[in-house]
Amino acid sequence: MIVTHKYFLKFPKCETETPIVYHLVKDYDLEVNIFRAKVTSEGEGYLVLDLKGKEVKIAEALKYVASFGVSIDTIDKGVIRDDSLCTHCGNCLSHCKPKALHLADPVTRRIAFDEKLCIACGRCIDNCPMKACSSLLE
């Protein structure tokens, strides 16, 4: 069965020389649609892409990608909060109605992001003074 899934791949600092995306296409017979690619200030990279192909092939491909130490997340909403930019100020608290961005600990007032609750309303994106929130689909 041919399916399409969206993935969020986070690459560790040590960059691999292997052209991973090329292998996904060639070795696993996948169609790859890249939405966003970025290297963070910490030297980590991330890639947001759609993989279209046979379900078994996608599973094998993900195993292959993971062997490079890449962390893989599925995304449905496309909104991320970059932890390295967030100062945990709490400005997002009154703007995120579904409480996807929420107070994780009342003592330290650390702000956590629960993607499952996010409805992609985008309010955090133009409210965050640190530009920590962004949409991967734009």
Place this chain on the structure above:
Amino acid sequence: MKTYNQINEKISSGKAVVLTASEMKEYIEAHGVRKAAKDVDVVTTATFGPMCSSGCFLNFGHSKPKMRITACRLDGVPAYSGIAAVDCYLGATQLRDRDPANSNFPGKFDFGGGYVMEKLVRGEEIELTAYSYGTQDYPLRDLKTKFTIHDLNQAIMVNPRNCYQNYNVATNCSDKRLYTYMGQLEPKMGNLTYCSAGELSPLLNDPLYETIGVGSVVWLAGARGHVFSEGTQHCPTCERTDNDVPAEGAGTLALTADMKKMRPEFVRGCSFVGYGVSLALGIGIPIPVLNERIAKHLGVRDKDIRAQVIDYSTDYPLRTGNVLGTVTYEQLKSEVIEFKGKKITVSSMSSRYKALEICQLLKDDILKGDFLLSQPLAPLPKEQGMKQLTIRK
């Protein structure tokens, strides 16, 4: 009673008892003020939040041939050059020349002085463009180059107003959304925003400026700096509640430190849609526990600190002086607050998370013995009001 010298000797010999502000409050609650005053030598206080009245003096060194810079841009952001040949002052809220600002309201405000300051501290490359009218001793008229903070002779942060003792809580009574430096305020009191570290904040722990004065040592974004003056709009004469806590803005500090020694995670460019750019800054101030009165002040809790709720749709911009009411920081931290018969969600502009981190970092520095305290050279004014600008025709 302890003296600065005694405390510094203890710090140097690794014998000082240093607590963070939160630890001190717990200690006082457990053992009482008298014992806390006796046992504890230093308490570390901190704050992290946007502080618009910040900026830095930079000295580029001389080019060959020399240039008397008339105007310059750092990554496109103008820095004030009306001082000596290769000195300039970059302000945190300065925008690029052709920034669309609010011409397409609400403006995005992607970049500005605060961001250049963050890049500087990160050691990143910045483009310098400069113009001069040219003189016989300084013939060069145009210059374009790149530099990092390491290429500069000096990069000195000089902030005319930081560490507001207390601050307004903002809300919006109108029926359309407001875009302010206190964040976006939703219509019909849809939310409240505050900006203070509350019980961790330096000047709320020393409400009568008994230890923090001109010359006091501070931790400014990781660098050892000091208070060089009262801050602009320092207005200690105001209503105070129990334990001398001011119920409004009150005191401020002017701070300076070497940017080359700062840590980038505490010098952060920030932006407010529809308002502008600024700089979020982390500041820690050690308070010596010289006597019981100082210890008692250090016991202040969020529930004891009140802030004024101001309507930013009319009362704030029109300077009516009207206050909707007051709330405590404990209430503000409960996420949803009951105010005027309404349940309102609360946002903060100030990061308690970062302030706690700074309290701990400063405590570690003092425990290591390399962060000594300094006795103020002069006290901050304790009685002083604030003038307003009268527009004369």
